[in-house]
Amino acid sequence: MPLVLLLSPMTSLHATPTSLTLRHYSNRTKLTCAATTLSPPPPWKQSRRVISVSFFLSRLLLLPPNNDAMAGTLIDKYVKRKKLDPLEAYVPPVILAQLQIQDLEGFLNVEKPEFEACRRQLRSGPASSLRVNIRAVAQYASDDGFSKTATDDVDRCLRALEELDSLFLRASRKDSKATVQLMKSQLGTALTALDSLLQTVPSQVLDKGKAMVEVYRSASEQDANVSDSPEIQQLQSIL
Numbered sequence: 001m002p003l004v005l006l007l008s009p010m011t012s013l014h015a016t017p018t019s020l021t022l023r024h025y026s027n028r029t030k031l032t033c034a035a036t037t038l039s040p041p042p043p044w045k046q047s048r049r050v051i052s053v054s055f056f057l058s059r060l061l062l063l064p065p066n067n068d069a070m071a072g073t074l075i076d077k078y079v080k081r082k083k084l085d086p087l088e089a090y091v092p093p094v095i096l097a098q099l100q101i102q103d104l105e106g107f108l109n110v111e112k113p114e115f116e117a118c119r120r121q122l123r124s125g126p127a128s129s130l131r132v133n134i135r136a137v138a139q140y141a142s143d144d145g146f147s148k149t150a151t152d153d154v155d156r157c158l159r160a161l162e163e164l165d166s167l168f169l170r171a172s173r174k175d176s177k178a179t180v181q182l183m184k185s186q187l188g189t190a191l192t193a194l195d196s197l198l199q200t201v202p203s204q205v206l207d208k209g210k211a212m213v214e215v216y217r218s219a220s221e222q223d224a225n226v227s228d229s230p231e232i233q234q235l236q237s238i239l
Contacts, residue, residue: 090136091201091209092216096126097133098194099213101161104187108180118183119168122161131158134197141200150200157193160186 100121107118121127134154141150164186170178198206 084136084139087137087140087201087205088208090133090140091198091205092212093126093129093133094137094194094198095209095213096216097130098191098198099217100125100127101187101194102191105184108183108187113171113180115168115172119165119172122165122168130161134158134194137197137201141197144200146200150197153193153197153200157190157197160190160193164190 104118104121107113107121126133134157138150138154141147164183167178167183167186171183201209
């Protein structure tokens with residue numbers, strides 16, 4: 001019996017430090033986890049967050065044309081906030097785009113129009129940047145008191161061109177409802193809207209832009225040496 005009594009306390013004495021050690025380790029683990037949870041995110045994670053937000057905003061400014069309502073609002077705000085170039089920088093490209101779109105009538109006045117070529121014509125050259133340029137011209141017109149007229153012209157022009165592009169695509173896929181008559185109607189609407197928008201440009205600026213475009217187009221049909229003229233070099237720098 002005495003031996004048993006001596007062994008029992010020894011057993012409890014050996015067990016007590018072990019349990020205390022396990023409890024101490026468990027508490028240290030909990031404290032370490034809590035400290036890790038409460039610590040702020042490292043700087044590189046914050047940087048990645050800022051980059052992600054910036055990328056998201058930049059993508060909003062590059063929305064495709066079929067999101068016209070949202071894209072138009074964002075581009076309007078961007079054009080208003082950024083420092084615009086002089087009006088003379090936007091008028092010649094708009095006139096060139098207008099003539100390029102007008103040339104589409106020749107594509108359609110044939111027995112079998114090549115609708116894919118028409119679509120490429122509409123999406124290349126000065127016409128490809130028409131959206132930005134006419135919004136800038138409209139902003140200048142708004143500053144001169146023609147806000148309602150210029151805004152309506154821009155909206156009518158862009159809607160007509162988007163519908164025209166859709167008609168070209170559908171016709172290239174043999175959609176019988178995408179007729180040449182509808183295409184010419186949308187083409188006329190876009191050209192009329194561009195004419196109306198250009199009427200808001202001061203006559204001196206408009207005449208100068210038309211003269212530059214005339215020299216540019218005639219030079220492309222003649223000897224390449226004509227491209228050394230100051231008017232051509234200025235227009236090429238704008239384009």
